[in-house]
Amino acid sequence: MSSHNLCSHTDRLVGVIDLKAGQAVHAVRGERTCYEAVKFCNGDAAILAAHYASVGIRRLYIADLDGICHDSVSERDIERTAAEFVRNCNGQPLEILVDIGWNDSTVAEDINRIVRLNETYPSMRWIAATETMLNKESLRRLTETIAADECVLSLDYRGGILQSRQDDEPTWIETAKRLGLREIIVLDLHAVGAKSGVCTAEICHRVKKRFPHSKLFSGGGVRHSDDVDVLTTAGCDYVLVATALHPQP
Numbered sequence: 677m678s679s680h681n682l683c684s685h686t687d688r689l690v691g692v693i694d695l696k697a698g699q700a701v702h703a704v705r706g707e708r709t710c711y712e713a714v715k716f717c718n719g720d721a722a723i724l725a726a727h728y729a730s731v732g733i734r735r736l737y738i739a740d741l742d743g744i745c746h747d748s749v750s751e752r753d754i755e756r757t758a759a760e761f762v763r764n765c766n767g768q769p770l771e772i773l774v775d776i777g778w779n780d781s782t783v784a785e786d787i788n789r790i791v792r793l794n795e796t797y798p799s800m801r802w803i804a805a806t807e808t809m810l811n812k813e814s815l816r817r818l819t820e821t822i823a824a825d826e827c828v829l830s831l832d833y834r835g836g837i838l839q840s841r842q843d844d845e846p847t848w849i850e851t852a853k854r855l856g857l858r859e860i861i862v863l864d865l866h867a868v869g870a871k872s873g874v875c876t877a878e879i880c881h882r883v884k885k886r887f888p889h890s891k892l893f894s895g896g897g898v899r900h901s902d903d904v905d906v907l908t909t910a911g912c913d914y915v916l917v918a919t920a921l922h923p924q925p
Contacts, residue, residue, distance in 0.1 A: 682920060683731070685904045690735040690773070690893060691728030692918035693721050695753050696742065700724045703868040703918065711741070716923050721753065722760035728921060729764035736761050737773045737893075737916055744777030744808060749786045751793070758797050773828055773861075773893075775803035778818055780810050787821055794826065801859065807832035811842040812851040824856035828893075831883065833864040836875070849886050859891045863916065867896035871919060874903045877910035884911030 682689060694701050694711060699719035701711035713719030717727065725736060738757055743749040758772050776786070794800050804815050804827055818827055829852040832839040840848065852860060862876045862883055876894045884892055894907050895916025904915050 682901055682904065682917065685901055685915070686732035686734075688904060688908065688914055689733055689921070690737050690771075690895070690914050690916045691725070691733040691921055692737045692739070692895065692916050693724055693728075693757060694739045694741055694918075695721055695750055695757065698750065698753050700757075701741070714922065721757040724922075725757050725761035726764045727923070729761055729769075731921065733921070734765055734768075734770040735773070735914060736769065736771070737775075739775045740777065743786075744775060744805075747777065747779075747781060749776045749782075749789070751786075751789045755793060755796075758793075758800070762797065762799075769799050772797060772800045773803055774800055775805055775830065777808045778802065778804050778814070779808045780814050780817065790822070794822075801826055801828050803828045803830045803861065805830040805832050806838060806840040806843075806848055807865075809841075812847055815848075815851055815857075816855060819855050819857075825858055827855075827857050828859040828861060829857055830861040830863060831879070833862075833866075833876070833879065835866045836864065836879070839865070845883075846886065849883060852890075853887055858889075859893065860887060861916070862892065862894040862912075864896045868918075871899055872897045874898055874906055877906050877912075880907060880910040880912045 700714045700721035702714050717723035740750050804818050838845050862879050864876050867875050874897050880894050892912050893914045894912045898917045907915050
């Protein structure tokens, strides 16, 4: 990576891997039926995880699209990807964020497997996304099973519109604060994989003002270091990146 292409910001970057049917896939504006295998690694998520670690990334975001879209959690693929990342970080990753599409229908068996993974990978954090949860009570129920400091609220948008069935942005943030969560993700799905530049700076500024002591992540459309600077200036602590970190042909 050149300086313009993020190498000076690896301490702030989170490498993103979208898993679908066992493959690492390339995001296309959140249109998940159109996602295709990441070309440079032929869809091998372990190779992609190792690549992120090799360029200095120490935080990883795994989105299990089978869990998100079909309530079918791909535990083995998640574990294999996490294991390769940990190995290439010499056993010292800072954080692994995982979205399995948590909602009120997530079955006890899946939850028990999550807990077991946490025992193996203490750096794992579990994402509770407004896109898939029913309402703020879904977040409360998750914290009855998993410690609040291992849960991450994801505020999901499409074109700036919050994807939430019932509750609004302030309600989600205040619920997270009350329950003791420490981390929030702001993600505009319409920008993911678009290489169009970041569009969440205003939302990040608003969220950070409302929850100043949170650790704030954002991403979608990140192309280079200037985009990272835009988000960090808006109050973002860490930036989610995928395509811009992939080797170019």
